[in-house]
Amino acid sequence: MKLDIGYVLRWWARTSSFAKATADRGAPRGVLAVLMGLAFAASAQGARIGDMQETVFVEQVWRFFTMKDAVVRTALLGSVFLGISCGLLGSFIVVRKLSLFGDTLSHAVLPGVAIGYLVAGQKDPVAIFIGATVAGVLGTVMVNLIKKTTHIKEDSSLGMVLAGFYGIGIVLMNRIQKLPTGTQSGVDKFLFGQAAALSSVEVWMIGGVALAAVVLVLVFYRQFLIGSFDIGFAKAMGLPAGLFHYLLMMLLAFTVVVSLQAVGAVLVSAMLVIPAASAYLLTERMHRMLILASVFGIFSGVLGAFFSFLGNSLPTGPLMVLAASSVFTLCFLFSPRHGLVSRWRKRRSREARIRNENTLKAIYQVRESHGFAGEGVKLTDLAERMNEPAADTRRRLADLVATGVCDLKEIEGKSFAFLNPDGWLKACAVVRNHRLWELYLTNQAEYEPDHVHDDAEVIEHVLGEETVRRLERLLDYPSEDPHGKLIPSLADVQRSLTQVSPGEKATGYRMPNQ
Amino acid sequence: MQEVPLETHDLTVAYDKRPVLYGVDVQVPEGKLVGIVGPNGAGKSTLIKAIMGIVPTTGGWVKVFGQSFAKNASRVGYVPQRESVDWDFPVNVMDVVLMGRYGRIGLMGRVSKADKEIAAESLDKVGMLPYAKRQISNLSGGQQQRVFLARALAQESDLYLMDEPFVGVDASTEAAIIELLRELKNRGKTILVVHHDLPTAQTYFDMLMLLNMRLVAFGPTEEVFTQELLQKTYGGRLTILSEVANKVREAK
Ligand SMILES: Nc1ncnc2c1ncn2[C@@H]1O[C@H](COP(=O)(O)OP(=O)(O)OP(=O)(O)O)[C@@H](O)[C@H]1O
Ligand SMILES: [Mg+2]
Numbered sequence: 001m002k003l004d005i006g007y008v009l010r011w012w013a014r015t016s017s018f019a020k021a022t023a024d025r026g027a028p029r030g031v032l033a034v035l036m037g038l039a040f041a042a043s044a045q046g047a048r049i050g051d052m053q054e055t056v057f058v059e060q061v062w063r064f065f066t067m068k069d070a071v072v073r074t075a076l077l078g079s080v081f082l083g084i085s086c087g088l089l090g091s092f093i094v095v096r097k098l099s100l101f102g103d104t105l106s107h108a109v110l111p112g113v114a115i116g117y118l119v120a121g122q123k124d125p126v127a128i129f130i131g132a133t134v135a136g137v138l139g140t141v142m143v144n145l146i147k148k149t150t151h152i153k154e155d156s157s158l159g160m161v162l163a164g165f166y167g168i169g170i171v172l173m174n175r176i177q178k179l180p181t182g183t184q185s186g187v188d189k190f191l192f193g194q195a196a197a198l199s200s201v202e203v204w205m206i207g208g209v210a211l212a213a214v215v216l217v218l219v220f221y222r223q224f225l226i227g228s229f230d231i232g233f234a235k236a237m238g239l240p241a242g243l244f245h246y247l248l249m250m251l252l253a254f255t256v257v258v259s260l261q262a263v264g265a266v267l268v269s270a271m272l273v274i275p276a277a278s279a280y281l282l283t284e285r286m287h288r289m290l291i292l293a294s295v296f297g298i299f300s301g302v303l304g305a306f307f308s309f310l311g312n313s314l315p316t317g318p319l320m321v322l323a324a325s326s327v328f329t330l331c332f333l334f335s336p337r338h339g340l341v342s343r344w345r346k347r348r349s350r351e352a353r354i355r356n357e358n359t360l361k362a363i364y365q366v367r368e369s370h371g372f373a374g375e376g377v378k379l380t381d382l383a384e385r386m387n388e389p390a391a392d393t394r395r396r397l398a399d400l401v402a403t404g405v406c407d408l409k410e411i412e413g414k415s416f417a418f419l420n421p422d423g424w425l426k427a428c429a430v431v432r433n434h435r436l437w438e439l440y441l442t443n444q445a446e447y448e449p450d451h452v453h454d455d456a457e458v459i460e461h462v463l464g465e466e467t468v469r470r471l472e473r474l475l476d477y478p479s480e481d482p483h484g485k486l487i488p489s490l491a492d493v494q495r496s497l498t499q500v501s502p503g504e505k506a507t508g509y510r511m512p513n514q
Numbered sequence: 515m516q517e518v519p520l521e522t523h524d525l526t527v528a529y530d531k532r533p534v535l536y537g538v539d540v541q542v543p544e545g546k547l548v549g550i551v552g553p554n555g556a557g558k559s560t561l562i563k564a565i566m567g568i569v570p571t572t573g574g575w576v577k578v579f580g581q582s583f584a585k586n587a588s589r590v591g592y593v594p595q596r597e598s599v600d601w602d603f604p605v606n607v608m609d610v611v612l613m614g615r616y617g618r619i620g621l622m623g624r625v626s627k628a629d630k631e632i633a634a635e636s637l638d639k640v641g642m643l644p645y646a647k648r649q650i651s652n653l654s655g656g657q658q659q660r661v662f663l664a665r666a667l668a669q670e671s672d673l674y675l676m677d678e679p680f681v682g683v684d685a686s687t688e689a690a691i692i693e694l695l696r697e698l699k700n701r702g703k704t705i706l707v708v709h710h711d712l713p714t715a716q717t718y719f720d721m722l723m724l725l726n727m728r729l730v731a732f733g734p735t736e737e738v739f740t741q742e743l744l745q746k747t748y749g750g751r752l753t754i755l756s757e758v759a760n761k762v763r764e765a766k
Contacts, residue, residue, distance in 0.1 A: 095603055095604060097600070222616055223616075223621060225609075228603070229599055230599045230613070232568045233592055233613065234616070235567060235568045236587070236590065238584055238617060239621075284604050285605065
């Protein structure tokens with residue numbers, strides 16, 4: 001299936017009423033000509049690859065969004081309800097780390113679907129609902145039984161029950177397919193879902209479960225929250241935490257069962273987990289997570305139903321999950337806190353900051369080595385100090401200039417870097433952090449002086465002002481580092497910035513005369 | 515007549531039929547700061563959980579202020595072990611402390627302004643008010659512990675059960691918390707604290723409960739904190755034993 005804008009344009013062009021309307025309003029001839037041309041091209045091409053198909057495609061889109069069709073309405077409504085209940089229940093599944101349980105449950109219901117069909121002799125939603133629920137409960141009981149009576153761990157028992165029940169389900173499904181009425185049975189749709197095959201009874205059932213989920217979560221939000229976060233504490237307060245746990249599990253089971261027709265047993269758990277996991281990346285509050293997960297659930301459900309409808313009844317489940325996965329990918333990349341892109345950007349900016357701070361420190365050190373005599377620092381001196389080619393240093397300085405704390409001036413054919421007061425303050429701060437930390441390690445932590453430099457190289461960039469104050473207090477406002485160099489103190493630096501007395505003996509904080 | 519905050523009789527607990535706690539009889543008087551000590555796996559957490567009905571008991575009974583726990587649950591505050599929850603859970607500090615009010619709010623009620631004020635006060639008492647809006651995963655271990663303590667304070671209970679509230683807490687915070695507990699005690703509250711450090715246990719608590727799958731001893735600290743009883747409690751673990759024995763000797 002191709003999503004080509006050309007298709008749409010050609011279709012518009014071909015509807016004569018549109019062309020006429022455009023002409024009547026005296027649209028520029030050029031537009032008309034283009035449209036005519038498009039129409040011609042379309043009909044020419046249409047004649048080649050089959051006019052029918054294109055008309056069908058656009059009409060399908062039209063039919064879907066106008067919801068004129070009863071089938072579309074049912075499918076759409078079903079997907080919306082499904083998105084809501086999957087989003088809500090899925091959020092609880094994700095924060096309670098029950099994803100694997102959800103997966104097992106959704107596979108375990110399959111034999112129940114088949115047996116429900118066999119007992120009723122047709123695709124009877126109620127019989128299938130009952131069969132699926134019973135099978136789901138049975139699967140859950142078995143997981144617990146294995147866990148309780150053996151020392152097999154929960155993940156293994158979940159895996160076994162999942163595969164075992166699913167296997168039985170597939171065998172039974174095959175039986176049904178081989179029955180005389182089998183090919184028309186529609187049970188195969190329970191594997192991968194078909195929203196268009198939803199009957200109105202089924203939509204009512206999905207709607208009922210969604211409504212129940214919304215109402216219960218709204219009314220008992222706090223109970224579900226505390227039961228998920230700290231069930232022991234809930235019990236310790238005398239709250240009926242066990243009851244709410246079972247209520248949640250029951251809602252989950254019903255959600256899975258009624259979603260089967262639309263999403264299919266194989267992928268229900270994905271519709272539970274993926275929208276909720278996407279929401280989990282975006283927010284740090286449970287109520288927002290519930291809302292976001294529902295929105296993502298609805299979006300994925302509707303999109304899946306839409307593409308399934310367009311693609312002449314492609315299975316809905318995989319398409320919904322595809323839509324949900326796309327949402328997740330976007331969240332994964334662009335979530336403000338946890339997103340890959342924002343994390344990468346944060347790292348980049350941190351690296352840039354560290355680089356600039358290192359440059360500032362080097363400028364300080366060059367000035368220090370000259371007894372803070374000159375105000376400017378020669379680029380070549382800086383390059384030597386940083387042990388790099390002058391071209392690299394020039395780039396480094398250009399970066400620093402871009403942050404607005406430094407000027408680069410040409411004096412007699414040589415480049416000099418001048419820090420402004422802000423830059424000087426920052427340079428002093430980095431040097432102070434470095435030397436304070438070294439001193440702390442040697443004095444308080446009793447490291448040898450030759451062990452401390454590398455550590456300080458890292459720490460100097462991350463020490464906050466509060467920590468620096470604490471360190472200064474702890475070390476009794478020291479003036480020299482373990483190597484005998486001066487430590488610019490915060491107070492000194494600030495004083496030197498406000499009162500520049502030209503003659504004062506350099507402790508390193510005198511500002512260059514601007 | 516003075517109420518007995520906590521009384522157990524022949525309390526027995528088993529996990530999957532494996533008994534971990536046998537026949538514990540205790541009667542905790544009002545207004546005491548009680549330490550529960552014992553080696554790892556001694557059943558300290560289990561005892562606390564059994565008292566509150568979090569784990570089912572296989573025998574005996576528990577009375578809280580003369581009645582079943584269920585009747586008086588609102589008079590009991592709880593600080594679970596920090597590892598018992600997932601600290602990546604999408605809630606912030608205030609959300610967690612407000613949970614301490616849920617028992618009083620009831621199933622359907624709403625969180626009132628008064629509840630929020632009480633939660634804020636509790637946070638303030640443990641010095642965590644500035645962190646109220648912080649997501650809980652961004653807290654250090656000691657801060658998490660303080661949040662749990664604030665949640666228990668928000669419960670406004672008469673009996674507190676605390677499971678290792680000092681794990682991961684720095685010395686100054688520990689001192690502040692002990693100060694807080696003493697203040698609660700002076701207001702007539704009864705506090706049971708599971709504690710791992712024996713030397714400080716001796717100074718912190720009025721009474722000690724020595725536990726190792728059974729109740730080894732329970733009584734005023736000066737009577738119970740003896741080399742003989744500690745040896746009984748920690749029996750078989752020579753390294754700990756000698757270490758403790760030394761400390762005991764030092765203390766005397
Ligand atoms: N949920 C459980 N299922 C099965 N056994 C358990 C469970 N919880 C605890 N146990 C076992 O019960 C015994 C007592 O555990 P408990 O947690 O009460 O010890 P503890 O004294 O609190 O130890 P720690 O100092 O390590 O916290 C241990 O042997 C433990 O392995
Ligand atoms: Mg414990």
